[in-house]
Every structure is written in C-alpha cells, then in structure tokens.
Amino acid sequence: MAGVKVSNVSRSFGAHKALDDVSIDFADGGFYALLGPSGSGKTTLLRQIAGFDFPDSGRIAIGGESVERVPVEKRRIGMVFQNYALFPNMSVADNVAFGLSVRGESKAVIATEVQRALDLVQLGKLGARRPHQLSGGQRQRVALARAIVTKPRVLLLDEPLGALDKALRVDMQIELKRIQREIGITTIFVTHDQEEALTMSDRIGILRDGRLVQEGPPEEIYDRPKSEFAATFLGDANIFRGDATGNGIRLPDGTAIAADVGDRLAAGAKASCAVRPERIRIATNAEAADGQANMLKGQVSKRIFAGNNSTYFVERGGQTLKVIVQNTGADRLAEGQEVVLRWSPQSTVLIAAS
Amino acid sequence: MAVEGAVASRSGLRSALPLLAPAYLWLTVAIFLPLSAMVFFSFMTDLPLAGKPWAFTLGNYAAFFSQSLYLTLLLASLRLGLEVTLWCVVIGYPAAYVLAKVLKGRSREAIFLLVILPFWSNGLVRIFSWAMVLREGGILDTAANAVLPFKINIDLMYSYPAVIIGLVHSYVPYMVLTCYLTLQAIDDSLIEAGRSLGASRLQVLRRVIIPLSLPGLVAGAALIFVPVVGSFMEPRILGGRTGTFYGTVIEDQFVAVFNWPLGAALSFILLAVVLVILAIASPVLKRAA
Ligand SMILES: Nc1ncnc2c1ncn2[C@@H]1O[C@H](COP(=O)(O)OP(=O)(O)O)[C@@H](O)[C@H]1O
Ligand SMILES: [Mg+2]
Numbered sequence: 039m040a041g042v043k044v045s046n047v048s049r050s051f052g053a054h055k056a057l058d059d060v061s062i063d064f065a066d067g068g069f070y071a072l073l074g075p076s077g078s079g080k081t082t083l084l085r086q087i088a089g090f091d092f093p094d095s096g097r098i099a100i101g102g103e104s105v106e107r108v109p110v111e112k113r114r115i116g117m118v119f120q121n122y123a124l125f126p127n128m129s130v131a132d133n134v135a136f137g138l139s140v141r142g143e144s145k146a147v148i149a150t151e152v153q154r155a156l157d158l159v160q161l162g163k164l165g166a167r168r169p170h171q172l173s174g175g176q177r178q179r180v181a182l183a184r185a186i187v188t189k190p191r192v193l194l195l196d197e198p199l200g201a202l203d204k205a206l207r208v209d210m211q212i213e214l215k216r217i218q219r220e221i222g223i224t225t226i227f228v229t230h231d232q233e234e235a236l237t238m239s240d241r242i243g244i245l246r247d248g249r250l251v252q253e254g255p256p257e258e259i260y261d262r263p264k265s266e267f268a269a270t271f272l273g274d275a276n277i278f279r280g281d282a283t284g285n286g287i288r289l290p291d292g293t294a295i296a297a298d299v300g301d302r303l304a305a306g307a308k309a310s311c312a313v314r315p316e317r318i319r320i321a322t323n324a325e326a327a328d329g330q331a332n333m334l335k336g337q338v339s340k341r342i343f344a345g346n347n348s349t350y351f352v353e354r355g356g357q358t359l360k361v362i363v364q365n366t367g368a369d370r371l372a373e374g375q376e377v378v379l380r381w382s383p384q385s386t387v388l389i390a391a392s
Numbered sequence: 393m394a395v396e397g398a399v400a401s402r403s404g405l406r407s408a409l410p411l412l413a414p415a416y417l418w419l420t421v422a423i424f425l426p427l428s429a430m431v432f433f434s435f436m437t438d439l440p441l442a443g444k445p446w447a448f449t450l451g452n453y454a455a456f457f458s459q460s461l462y463l464t465l466l467l468a469s470l471r472l473g474l475e476v477t478l479w480c481v482v483i484g485y486p487a488a489y490v491l492a493k494v495l496k497g498r499s500r501e502a503i504f505l506l507v508i509l510p511f512w513s514n515g516l517v518r519i520f521s522w523a524m525v526l527r528e529g530g531i532l533d534t535a536a537n538a539v540l541p542f543k544i545n546i547d548l549m550y551s552y553p554a555v556i557i558g559l560v561h562s563y564v565p566y567m568v569l570t571c572y573l574t575l576q577a578i579d580d581s582l583i584e585a586g587r588s589l590g591a592s593r594l595q596v597l598r599r600v601i602i603p604l605s606l607p608g609l610v611a612g613a614a615l616i617f618v619p620v621v622g623s624f625m626e627p628r629i630l631g632g633r634t635g636t637f638y639g640t641v642i643e644d645q646f647v648a649v650f651n652w653p654l655g656a657a658l659s660f661i662l663l664a665v666v667l668v669i670l671a672i673a674s675p676v677l678k679r680a681a
Contacts, residue, residue, distance in 0.1 A: 110587040123585040127603045137589035
C-alpha cells in the first residue's frame with residue numbers, strides 16, 4: 039500500500055490541455071473519487087497515474103517513489119476498466135491468475151491466491167466459467183479480483199460501475215467499499231456520478247476542463263463549495279448573483295442576502311451566493327422570522343412529489359428557485375400560490391465571481 | 393445455451409435462404425459443373441474429342457502411385473506451401489499488427505493501400521517484375537554493387553529462393569488482411585489490462601494478442617497454403633529448371649501434353665491430400681485457440 043502524490047501535472051493533446059497543472063495528494067489507504075463532467079480529464083489523470091500515458095510536465099510519486107518515467111508493468115498498480123477488459127480467451131480463474139502467472143509465481147501459490155480473490159468478490163465457484171458466460175455485475179467482480187490479486191500499491195478504477203443498471207450499481211458500490219476497507223488499499227475512483235462520489239469516497243476531487251476545481255472531504259465540498267461550478271455539479275444549488283456587501287451580496291433589485299459561509303470578499307466585488315434547496319423553508323406568510331435572516335417572496339410555479347419529499351419551483355424576479363421539503367404530512371402548497379422563502383446566513387455560501 | 397444458439401442459427405438460415413440462393417446457383421454453375429466434368433475426365437483413357445475412342449479407367453490414378461516422381465514433386469510442393477505460409481506469417485503478422493494497433497488515420501490508409509497493391513496488379517506483371525529485380529545484372533544486383541565497396545554477384549533468378557520470394561509477395565496480402573481483421577477486433581483495453589497486471593509487451597503479445605488473433609492466422613494460412621501447393625506460374629517463370637513442382641506438372645498435362653485425364657487425376661489427388669492435411673490441422677489449431 040502506498041499513497042500517491044500528483045504534483046503540477048500537465049498533459050496536452052495537440053493544442054488541447056487535457057490536464058492543466060493538477061496537484062492532488064491521495065492518502066495511503068484512502069478512497070478518493072475523481073469527479074467531473076465528461077471530457078474534464080479524469081481518465082487522462084488516471085492514465086498518468088497508471089503509466090499508460092506520460093505527463094508533459096509535473097511529478098507523480100507512488101509510495102514516495104517517483105514514477106513519471108516508469109512503465110505501467112513496473113508500477114505495481116491494479117486497474118479496473120469501464121468495459122471490464124477481461125481476456126475472452128481465458129477462464130475466470132485464468133483471468134485472475136494472469137498477473138501472478140506473468141510474475142512467475144508457482145502453480146500452488148497461484149491456485150490459493152486466485153481462490154482467495156474470487157472468494158473475496160463472492161465468485162468462488164465460477165472460476166471455470168468464461169467471461170462471456172457471466173453477467174455484467176459478475177464480470178465487474180472478476181475484473182476487481184484480477185486487479186487486487188497481485189497486491190498492487192494502488193487500485194485505479196475508471197467509471198467501473200458506469201455500465202451497470204441502477205440497482206446493481208448500488209450493490210456494487212457497497213461491495214466495492216467493503217472490499218476496499220477489508221484490504222485497505224489506496225483507491226482512486228473515477229466517476230461522473232455525483233451521488234456515487236458522495237456516498238463512497240472519503241475525499242473528492244472535482245475536475246473541470248483539465249483543472250482541479252476543488253478538493254476535500256464530501257461534506258466540506260458540499261457545504262462549502264468554492265465555485266458556482268462546484269456548488270451545482272456536486273448536488274443542487276440556488277445561485278444568486280450580485281455585488282459583495284461585506285457580509286453577503288446585494289441583488290440587482292436591491293435585496294440583501296446575508297452569507298456566513300465562504301470567503302470574505304471586499305465590498306463592491308462581483309459575487310454569488312449558493313443555497314442548497316433543502317436548506318430553504320417555504321411558507322405562505324411572512325410571520326415568525328425565527329432567525330432565518332434571508333427572506334424572499336415568490337410564487338410556486340411547479341411541484342414535483344417524490345414520496346419522501348417534494349420539490350417546489352418558485353418564480354422570483356425572473357429566476358426559478360428550487361426548494362425541497364420533507365414530507366412531514368403538513369399542508370402541501372398548490373401551484374400558483376404566493377409564498378415566502380426563508381433561510382439562514384449559515385446556509386448561504388459566498389462565492390467570488392469566476 | 394448451445395441449443396438455443398442452434399435453433400437461432402437454423403431459423404436464421406431459413407430467412408437467409410433467398411439471399412444465399414444466387415450464391416449457391418453461381419457455385420453450382422461455376423464450380424460444381426466444371427469440377428464434375430473434371431472428375432469424369434479423370435477416369436477416362438482419353439478426351440472424347442474428334443470421335444476418338446475412350447473407355448473408363450483407374451489408370452490415371454494408378455500413374456501417381458507407379459511413378460515415384462509424382463510423390464517426390466508432391467512432397468516438394470507441400471514443403472513449398474509450408475515455407476511460403478511461414479514466411480507470410482513472419483512478414484504478414486507484424487505488418488498487420490502495426491496496421492491495426494500502431495498506425496492511426498491517414499498513415500494507416502496509406503500503408504494499407506501498399507499492402508493491397510499486389511492484389512490489384514496482374515500476376516504475370518508481378519512475376520516478371522521480380523524477374524527483372526532478381527536476375528544477374530538486374531536491379532538487386534546493380535543496387536547492391538552500387539552500395540557495397542566490394543564486388544558481389546547476386547543472381548537469384550531461376551532458383552528456389554526466387555520462387556519463394558515471388559509466391560510470398562503474391563500471397564502475403566491474404567495474411568495481412570485476415571490477421572488485420574482479427575487484430576483490429578481486439579480491444580486496446582485488453583492490452584492495457586495485461587500491462588497493468590505486470591506483463592511486458594512481449595508477454596501480452598504471447599498470452600493475449602496471439603491467442604486472440606489465431607483465427608486470423610489460421611484463415612490466412614489456409615488461404616495461402618492451398619493455392620501455393622498447386623501453384624505453377626511463379627515456379628515456372630522464376631524457378632526455371634529448378635521450378636518443377638506438382639503444380640507445373642499438372643499444368644503440363646493440360647497445356648503441353650494434352651493429357652487432361654492425367655492432369656485431372658493428379659489435381660484430385662492434390663485436393664484430397666490438402667483436405668486431409670487441413671482436417672488433421674484444424675482440431676489441433678482449434679484446441680490452441
Ligand atoms: N489520446 C488522446 N488524444 C487526443 N485527445 C485526447 C486523448 N485522450 C484524451 N483526449 C482529450 O482530453 C480530454 C479529456 O479526456 P478524458 O480524460 O478522457 O476525459 P474524461 O475521462 O473526464 O471524460 C478530452 O477532451 C479528450 O478528447
Ligand atoms: Mg473517462
């Protein structure tokens with residue numbers, strides 16, 4: 039096991055900067071999610087760490103050892119591909135045995151290790167099958183067993199669950215997390231699914247256009263996004279834009295919004311505020327201010343009922359705000375109704391305009 | 393699984409029948425009829441031309457066994473087929489690999505065209521071009537002497553190597569094409585997966601790429617071996633006196649000696665031998681794949 043340190047790595051394809059000065063510390067034994075929209079450079083970053091591709095500049099170290107010019111096969115990494123990449127000419131057991139066998143391990147060692155790895159992914163009885171006789175989820179498990187049987191220093195996964203349907207994906211998320219805990223391997227997990235990143239990882243790095251936008255534990259990124267992009271890409275957010283006032287912003291129509299979270303910005307600078315939909319309280323009247331200092335009036339334009347909660351879309355000054363209300367059995371609001379929205383400055387993140 | 397597959401392919405065959413019919417009709421007319429005529433000839437004493445008397449005989453087949461020359465020539469031809477096939481593998485497989493896995497875009501198209509070119513050129517033109525290159529004082533000889541500081545004498549014309557060179561050049565595109573098709577179907581992520589598991593490029597080649605492209609190698613080998621064993625044009629023109637093979641003897645029967653029945657019988661013996669060889673080889677190769 040080892041940590042991975044990526045320092046100032048850049049990689050261009052022609053004029054296109056796929057990675058632009060990216061630095062991330064992947065802690066030893068941690069589960070790290072790389073999150074970003076398609077084309078943001080996630081795969082490219084993973085391939086630099088794996089050694090399939092080499093950076094134009096910057097440094098990559100695995101377990102303190104500099105590896106920029108070390109070829110893949112010498113890096114002792116395990117990789118799981120989105121399409122599984124199982125060898126179709128080999129049985130499941132031979133697929134898993136591949137890494138041990140090219141290393142020249144004895145037949146006895148290979149047999150025990152392969153069986154242990156297959157047991158770990160709960161496929162102990164399917165060793166004799168061919169990959170094409172397995173379901174998607176089973177193939178994924180074989181790919182995982184094959185990647186970890188060699189005891190690599192780092193486990194790299196490129197959207198490993200992307201090809202699975204929703205229910206199976208949730209199962210595999212739990213399974214993957216269990217296996218990762220069990221063997222304690224440093225894991226770097228590429229995904230474009232924000233929910234997956236939030237639930238599985240202990241740190242998240244958000245990439246956009248080859249740059250690392252923000253990096254930290256899921257709670258921190260969710261509660262204190264540093265950019266509009268981070269706020270809207272990881273979870274949902276209502277964004278207000280205006281001029282910084284010192285303790286919040288003033289909207290173009292003069293309404294003040296107080297923000298206690300985020301950067302302190304000089305008064306007058308262009309700035310935004312982000313508020314999560316579940317932090318806003320919605321009511322039909324303006325009474326009972328109860329410390330919820332921020333208040334806006336609007337009109338419900340649409341309600342989407344989702345069982346345990348409802349999402350209200352509220353029109354206000356040409357902007358549609360989103361409010362999520364838990365289903366507590368209280369009266370539901372009708373579309374077209376005039377409403378008052380309230381939320382606290384502690385739920386409001388001040389973000390410098392980008 | 394297997395049963396389902398069989399049922400599916402049977403019903404698939406039924407719906408494909410109208411599409412296959414023209415092909416079968418063509419096969420019947422173009423191959424089956426002339427071939428049956430040849431089978432008929434091979435059992436005759438003489439061609440039924442100009443009212444000449446003829447009778448049925450097994451003599452044409454017996455001739456093969458009564459003269460050791462035919463067997464010697466057949467073995468020489470089989471060896472020729474094997475050697476040419478091996479050279480085609482040695483040259484064609486790496487070329488196909490580079491085409492499928494290394495080159496991209498424009499350069500791939502350009503090289504592909506170069507590989508296909510011999511296909512589109514006339515066989516005789518191709519062979520006589522080689523004659524110009526290989527003979528003493530020819531292109532190869534002149535070029536070598538222009539570059540090298542000492543005098544050497546290259547005269548490959550009318551030799552076994554010349555026959556090999558000519559045949560390999562004619563048939564290597566088959567190997568490149570069949571191998572290219574199977575190699576191209578191998579997902580690059582399989583190669584990367586192998587390397588991420590600690591395998592060197594060579595180990596990935598040996599354990600993943602070659603096994604997965606074996607069907608292409610086998611198809612290419614069959615496409616080359618069979619016609620080369622019966623070839624006559626290259627041996628005759630490039631081999632000269634050394635170029636007597638089973639194929640040239642058959643050709644002689646048809647165009648020089650006018651003993652069609654013997655030529656036909658010798659052809660069918662060759663066909664039988666080749667089929668037996670393929671039948672023996674196919675399970676071995678299937679197991680390897
Ligand atoms: N081998 C390559 N050649 C040219 N462009 C590439 C190559 N690999 C990636 N790119 C480009 O780099 C950018 C980032 O790609 P990638 O890392 O695959 O994104 P992601 O995995 O986040 O979807 C994309 O715009 C992609 O087109
Ligand atoms: Mg990707």
